[in-house]
Amino acid sequence: MEYELVAGFETHVELATNTKIFCSCTTEFGGEPNTHCCPVCIGLPGTLPKLNKRVVEYAIRAGLATNCEIAEISKMDRKNYCYPDLPKAYQISQYDKPLCEHGYIQLSNGRKIRILRIHIEEDAGKLVHRRGDTLVDYNRGGVPLIEIVTEPDFRSVDEAKEYVEKLQTIMRYIGVSDCKMQEGSMRCDVNISVRPKGSETLGTRTEIKNMNSIAFIAKAMEYEYGRQVDLIESGEKVIQETLRYDDVSNTTSSMRGKEDANDYRYFRDPDLVTINVPRSLVEEIKVSLPELPEAKKERYMNELGLPESDTLLLVKYRKVAEYFEEAAKGTKNPKTAANFIIGQIFRTVETESEKEQFDVGVTAKDLNELIKLLDDGKIKMNLAKSTLDKMLETGKKATELIDESDMGGLDESALKDLCQQAVDNNPKAVKDYLAGKEKAVKAMVGFVMKNSRGKADPALAEQTIIDIIGK
Amino acid sequence: MSESKIAKLHEGLVNKDFSCTELTKKYIEAIERDNGTLNAYVTVTADTALETAERVDKKIADGKDIGLLEGIPMTLKDNISTEGIRTTCCSKILEDYTPIYDATVWDILKKDNAVLLGKTNMDEFAMGSSCETSYFGGAKNPHNVNHVAGGSSGGVASAVGGNIAVYGLGSDTGGSIRQPASFCGIVGLKPTYGAVSRYGLIAYASSLDQIGPITTNVEDAAIIFDAISQYDDMDSTSQGRKGAPVCRNLKNDIKGIKIGIAREYLDGVRDDVRTAVEEAAEVYKSLGAEIVYFDLPSLKYALPVYYIIACAEASSNLGRYDGIRYGYKAENYKDVNDMIKKTRSTGFGEEVKRRILLGTYVLSSGYYDAYYKKAQNLRGTIISAFKKAFEICDVILAPTVPMTAFENGHAVSDPVETYLTDICTVPVNICGLPGVSVPCGFGSNGLPIGVQIIGDSFTEAKILNAAWQYENAANKFKSTDFGISI
Numbered sequence: 038m039e040y041e042l043v044a045g046f047e048t049h050v051e052l053a054t055n056t057k058i059f060c061s062c063t064t065e066f067g068g069e070p071n072t073h074c075c076p077v078c079i080g081l082p083g084t085l086p087k088l089n090k091r092v093v094e095y096a097i098r099a100g101l102a103t104n105c106e107i108a109e110i111s112k113m114d115r116k117n118y119c120y121p122d123l124p125k126a127y128q129i130s131q132y133d134k135p136l137c138e139h140g141y142i143q144l145s146n147g148r149k150i151r152i153l154r155i156h157i158e159e160d161a162g163k164l165v166h167r168r169g170d171t172l173v174d175y176n177r178g179g180v181p182l183i184e185i186v187t188e189p190d191f192r193s194v195d196e197a198k199e200y201v202e203k204l205q206t207i208m209r210y211i212g213v214s215d216c217k218m219q220e221g222s223m224r225c226d227v228n229i230s231v232r233p234k235g236s237e238t239l240g241t242r243t244e245i246k247n248m249n250s251i252a253f254i255a256k257a258m259e260y261e262y263g264r265q266v267d268l269i270e271s272g273e274k275v276i277q278e279t280l281r282y283d284d285v286s287n288t289t290s291s292m293r294g295k296e297d298a299n300d301y302r303y304f305r306d307p308d309l310v311t312i313n314v315p316r317s318l319v320e321e322i323k324v325s326l327p328e329l330p331e332a333k334k335e336r337y338m339n340e341l342g343l344p345e346s347d348t349l350l351l352v353k354y355r356k357v358a359e360y361f362e363e364a365a366k367g368t369k370n371p372k373t374a375a376n377f378i379i380g381q382i383f384r385t386v387e388t389e390s391e392k393e394q395f396d397v398g399v400t401a402k403d404l405n406e407l408i409k410l411l412d413d414g415k416i417k418m419n420l421a422k423s424t425l426d427k428m429l430e431t432g433k434k435a436t437e438l439i440d441e442s443d444m445g446g447l448d449e450s451a452l453k454d455l456c457q458q459a460v461d462n463n464p465k466a467v468k469d470y471l472a473g474k475e476k477a478v479k480a481m482v483g484f485v486m487k488n489s490r491g492k493a494d495p496a497l498a499e500q501t502i503i504d505i506i507g508k
Numbered sequence: 509m510s511e512s513k514i515a516k517l518h519e520g521l522v523n524k525d526f527s528c529t530e531l532t533k534k535y536i537e538a539i540e541r542d543n544g545t546l547n548a549y550v551t552v553t554a555d556t557a558l559e560t561a562e563r564v565d566k567k568i569a570d571g572k573d574i575g576l577l578e579g580i581p582m583t584l585k586d587n588i589s590t591e592g593i594r595t596t597c598c599s600k601i602l603e604d605y606t607p608i609y610d611a612t613v614w615d616i617l618k619k620d621n622a623v624l625l626g627k628t629n630m631d632e633f634a635m636g637s638s639c640e641t642s643y644f645g646g647a648k649n650p651h652n653v654n655h656v657a658g659g660s661s662g663g664v665a666s667a668v669g670g671n672i673a674v675y676g677l678g679s680d681t682g683g684s685i686r687q688p689a690s691f692c693g694i695v696g697l698k699p700t701y702g703a704v705s706r707y708g709l710i711a712y713a714s715s716l717d718q719i720g721p722i723t724t725n726v727e728d729a730a731i732i733f734d735a736i737s738q739y740d741d742m743d744s745t746s747q748g749r750k751g752a753p754v755c756r757n758l759k760n761d762i763k764g765i766k767i768g769i770a771r772e773y774l775d776g777v778r779d780d781v782r783t784a785v786e787e788a789a790e791v792y793k794s795l796g797a798e799i800v801y802f803d804l805p806s807l808k809y810a811l812p813v814y815y816i817i818a819c820a821e822a823s824s825n826l827g828r829y830d831g832i833r834y835g836y837k838a839e840n841y842k843d844v845n846d847m848i849k850k851t852r853s854t855g856f857g858e859e860v861k862r863r864i865l866l867g868t869y870v871l872s873s874g875y876y877d878a879y880y881k882k883a884q885n886l887r888g889t890i891i892s893a894f895k896k897a898f899e900i901c902d903v904i905l906a907p908t909v910p911m912t913a914f915e916n917g918h919a920v921s922d923p924v925e926t927y928l929t930d931i932c933t934v935p936v937n938i939c940g941l942p943g944v945s946v947p948c949g950f951g952s953n954g955l956p957i958g959v960q961i962i963g964d965s966f967t968e969a970k971i972l973n974a975a976w977q978y979e980n981a982a983n984k985f986k987s988t989d990f991g992i993s994i
Contacts, residue, residue: 076609080828082602082710083589083611085743117824117871121844126827171844173832302871304880307715307821310744 039234040269042262043242044197044227045189048204049182050214051160051222052095058159058181059086059129066220070165070174078179080124085308088113092181093136093312095213096157097322099183100137102211102329103152103204107319111136111312113157117302121173122162130158130184132303136314142207143331144199151188158182177221183213189228189239194258201225201251206330209393210355217390218249225254230275231265240265241275245282245289257282261289333358341371350379356395363401368408377404381425398429407435420491452485452493456501459484467506478502510980512727513674518576521568528568528579532561532623535581538672539625548647548657548666548673550586551594552626557581560623567621577735578621583673585661586627587634588719589708590614593624597710598642599632601829601836601855611708612740613677613719620735625673629663632857633826634684634712636660637926638919641859646916649692651955655913658688664722665692675723675732679709681716682814683909683933686945689722690908690958693947695979696722697729697972700965701940702747704733705740711825713818716937726946726976730754733968750966757969762977763796765970768901770804773932777910784949784957785907791982792905792974800901806893807935809886814934815927816870816883822860823867829855859923891939895964903974904962907932908945912955932960942968946975948982 057064060077077084100107114132135156141149160182162175185204191197205216205223216223225248230240245261248254260282265275279298280289328336330352337348351361357378365374382399386392407428411421416439427438459481460467469477478499485498520526536554543549564579584590587597589607596602610618618624629647631639639662640646647662649655650670657666661678664685668676669692678685680698689696697720704719711717721732734755739748769789774782789799831837831851838850856864870879897904910929919926936943941962948959959978963971 076607079833081589081607081609081834082595082597082605082828083587083607083708084609085707087742087744115824117827119827119830119848121830121832124828124833126830127824300873302824302868302873302876304820304824304871304876307713308711308744 038270040231040262040266041234041236042192042194042229042231042258043189043239044191044229044258046185046187046191046197046200047226047228048185048201049160049224050099050185050204050208050216052092052181052183053212053214054089054091054095054181056089056091057179058089058092058157059179062179064180066222068176070172070176073176074178078124079175086129086306088309088312089181092157093314094318094322095181096136096155096183097314097319098211098326099185099208099213100140100155101319101323101326102207103137103140103142103155103185105137105140105152105155107314108134108136108138109314109316110134111314113306113309113312114303115306116158118299120161121171122164122175122178124162124175124178128159128161129306129309131156136312142200142203144196144203146196148190148192148196150190150196150200153186153188155183155185158184189230189242194255194262197227197258198251198255201254203330206353210327210330215393218251221249224249227254227258229258229261229265231262231269240269241277243275243278243280243289245280246292248282253282253284256284256287257289260287264289327355330355330358337371341365343372343375347372347375347379350383351375354392354395357392360395360397360401364404364408366405368405369412373408373411374404377408377425381422382429385429398432399425403428403434410435410439417492417494419486419493419495423491452489452498452501455485455488455493456481456498456505458488459502460505470506510725510727510976510983512731513724514576514580514728514731517580517674518574518578521564521574521579524568528561528564528623529558531579532557532581532625535625535672535674542670542672545653546648546650546657546666546670546672547645548628548663548670549583549626550596550598550629550642550644550663553593553624554626556593557623557625560621564621564623575620576731577617579623580674581623581625582617583625583628583664583667583676584614585630585664585676585678587630587679587710587712588614588627588677589710590624590627593627595627595710596643597633598630598644599856599860600643601851602710602834603643603836605835607708609708612705612738612742613736614708616736616738617677628661628667628673628676631660631662631684632860633710633822634660634679634681634717635822635859635863636919637683637687637929638914639663639666639688640917640920641857643857648916649913649955651693652913655915655955656691656919658691658909658913659919660684660688661696661722662688665689665694665696668692668722668724669694675721675728677719677732677736678722679712679717679719680933680937681712681718681818682930682937685720685722686908686933686936686943686958686960687930690945690947690960691913691956693950693956693958694722694724695726695729695944695946695975696720696958697733697944697968698936698942699733699737699968700942701937702745703737703749703942703966703968705736705738705743705746707740707742707746711821713821714825715821716814716818718937726944726972726979727755727758729944730758730972730976733972737968747966749968751969754969754972758973758976759980760973761796762792762974764798765903765974766798766800766901767792767974768800768802768897768904770802770807770897770904770906772804772807773906776931777907778912778951780951781907781910781912781957784951785905785959788948788959788978788982789905791978795977795981797974799905802897802900804893804897806886806890810890810935810938811927811931813883813886813890813938814930815866816879817887817938819863819867820871820880820883821867823864823871826856826860826864831855859920862923887938890935894935894939894941898964902963903967903971906960906962908958908960909933912951912953912957936960936962941965942971944971944975946979948978
């Protein structure tokens, strides 16, 4: 029998507000244990939470960017459970009145992943196990989170991967989170079930908790899909349970079964007042949203005529897109800027966060100037390319690296002189060429390009060299 | 004529009849003498009290003006956080807990150079009506030490009633300021929910808790209320006082005001208490007020609604006492879960455990709708009923407690019967209204009786005005000798 995977996501995203959700402690990652804490976020007796308005605004940004409806009236609830990293023995979260509901994210295959809800809540602290002791660090306690819950709309691992990447891109674009999975600022729980292809009913699901890399999510889902199919094939039943994924053995194992499920005893937090969300605020936030990657992609392809492969690379990081737009501004063909960025500048940024920051050696304005020199015919493409490399290396502007004499190319006699020198200085290449190795001429062209500092037209140089040798 | 004790002491300080140090020493000596009997204080802070007194004396000597509350010896219930001074909630679980920050109310009074004599006894986590659930044993009634001071703010009432503090701050979740004030023959004000910041008050039931003054007279309650009813950015539910300081209109004429009496409030009340309340109504009539009788049938839901909501919130609020970060921690355990279990099982007293269990039960899935949700709906019903009542009257007059102070040991022996005695005080908390208890005579056993004046939200000015007029007219019950001859 053929089976179909059905999955849904619950994604926790740490919001990039400066301060925590209910106090004014910093949200900065790391720090000496228990130094980003105050009486409120360690839940000392008598302290009271005070909702950070920025958190509400950020969550609304996230909701609008994922096509959600924004609630007019919302509230905070207590989720009661006991664990040493939770200093009040309850997490302040949202239960039945989340800030955002009914959104979606569209995938490249055209399918819409429906977003059931986005709610705000506080993060817990962290347990640190050391030499047989367990210590608690509450620095992360009270860092604001949004939890984004989808409907069980995923039908393949690839869809899941694309969703997580898209979500990451969107959240970074709108500036609500850096979504660093390694640092835990984005974490995913996946609900998985399988069913015979064509069936409409949902199978029994399991939930894999707290995965912090897209690769692990894919592996865990593949493993869990296989495990469930095997169970069904062998006549056994899938048990509803919560699983953890072990990336070393690439297996899932049970954390707790259905019967151990917590009764969270949700009730409204009496310490916090109703959250009223005026429509004017929603409008204000809507207007302030940047153009989202999906819209950018469409525009780059339709209006700027870029190929899809280029647009995908350019829109993935907001800073790259902005860089591109500034570099291409007022130039003849946006593709030129795209080529320089993808072909040369990308080589200087390696890590995810470097791409995210896109703090490269050449400003977009300087690249724009370089392209304009090219557009005006003042320099040739080769010179432009080598100049860009030098710019990246030295941080200097194009005009500082190219002097007047470099512009406008070489005149005919200068080119001839250089070609003659190339032939005279490369007897072996000449010999090879005459022996039928046509490629040998390239070495001599290289000599011309180098000694003309890229000003020479390589095609013209090649013809000239062939002419000289031919004589 | 009714007189303010605080104003009188202030005058004495300003006129240099006595120094603040002398006054403070006198109170410390009184504590040393009487606290053994009353058990009002669980922590005495004589050293810091004398330091503050010295500061005030220096100011006076330097010819500087001092505020009305400067240098006046007072106390705080032991659930109000005080930086550097242990704050126990009279529970074993917090026996050695010392806060690292001040509650907002104490921050205000500290800046006013209030002289804190110490922290006073209470029912454990404010759960109780006799002060006897305290880990340190109950506070005694200064009128008769074979009787309790009441609860949960029994220590404050005992100290103020016994004149080992000029005034104190208590907290009132279901009557915990008004009931002990009534038992001890003094004044207790439960402000409107949100009028006084709860920041630093160790929570029992967050939607019901409110801090307020316990004083010997109405004017002092008004003075303290004016001082502490400030908006606080640290408490989202805080609104501060609305309108002018209540002291400004405290002594206004009350001719023509309508005083409502809900018949249900008098049902099941002991005869001598009922008579005393009716006599109070007569006093009001003589002052030109109009008495309006009306029905408040939803009052019968008040007790179950209160106990469901209070226990539900308490079960969540008290979850944090796990032995990990502060407070008592059990010894000999297998693992962290075992440690938490043992800490809570041995760290909390019986009454606290009972309420945590009840609260956990009513919030559990499967029971939530039948109890908690229903209680919330009925809370709405009761709130509307009071709103309607205030369309026909300005203030409501009611007994504070259906009886006088229990004998020692009686309340803890029958917790359910004791719950029932909260019937007259809990409606005010459910609705977030202000209520003040004022002495209105003595019962057949010679113990004080209190009458309660309840107002609409943020009408402290109105109820205190009515209370002051009554106190002034009925002054026969109290002595103006404050025993401060130095």
